[in-house]
Amino acid sequence: MHVKTAIYMTSATKPANYPAETFPEIAFAGRSNVGKSSMINKLLNRKSLVRTSSTPGRTQMLNFFNINEEFLLVDLPGYGFAKVPLSVKKAWGPMIRTYLQERKSLAAVVMLYDIRRTPRSEDIQLLDWLEEFGVPTIPVITKIDKVNRSQRQKHLKEIAEVTGIDPGAFTLFSALSREGFDDLWERLEVALNDRVETEPLPEPPLFD
Ligand SMILES: Nc1nc2c(ncn2[C@@H]2O[C@H](COP(=O)(O)OP(=O)(O)OP(=O)(O)O)[C@@H](O)[C@H]2O)c(=O)[nH]1
Ligand SMILES: [Mg+2]
Secondary structure, three states: OOOOOEEEEEEEOOHHHOOOOOOOEEEEEOOOOOOHHHHHHHHHOOOOOOOOOOOOOOOOOEEEEEEOOOEEEEEOOOOOOOOOOHHHHHHHHHHHHHHHHHOOOEEEEEEEEEOOOOOOHHHHHHHHHHHHOOOOEEEEEEOHHHOOHHHHHHHHHHHHHHHOOOHHHOEEOOOOOOOOHHHHHHHHHHHHHHHHHHOOOOOOOOOO
């Protein structure tokens, strides 16, 4: 994929404020601090198009980015960060569920897992929704640079067991190295093409 333009469009919490469904779209989901924003920046080869932070839980809206006027990438709010106010925690479920249910242009969700962490209830909940709404899912294990090669298989096996996902289905990724970069782009391209070929996208609005 040659990224010519990558432009921040808007942030939203509810469908009325999402951008038009003119382009196929890929969203990135996972717990707070797992590396969603870093992954998007890496894929786009932009240092800080998407804000990353050492203070997890800061991205509390859905952030939409337009790539090449061809497709959208969406940075979804993370979950599971203890210091976030209860009101924000409660808003997360309906916000994500509604998005997954309603977004007709959604081609796939990249589901991120930190190689050092055991998936928890929210991770499983998210997988249930993806299945319920028939959203194609691309499972990725991130931060693989944090563990040595011999440890990788052990962690991969555990994450596969807890999620029920086939170990061979995961892309192993690092935002620090280039590992997993080509594999992930290939999967995104396949998903985007599939979305365009299965069902026409809704007509763009006459006025934007
Ligand atoms: N070593 C290493 N660190 C990473 C990697 N990806 C992300 N990080 C670091 O992990 C921290 C969190 O990354 P973010 O990309 O902000 O995580 P996020 O999932 O967007 O977090 P929220 O926006 O809070 O949901 C940052 O300090 C990143 O530099 C990786 O592949 N390897
Ligand atoms: Mg983020």
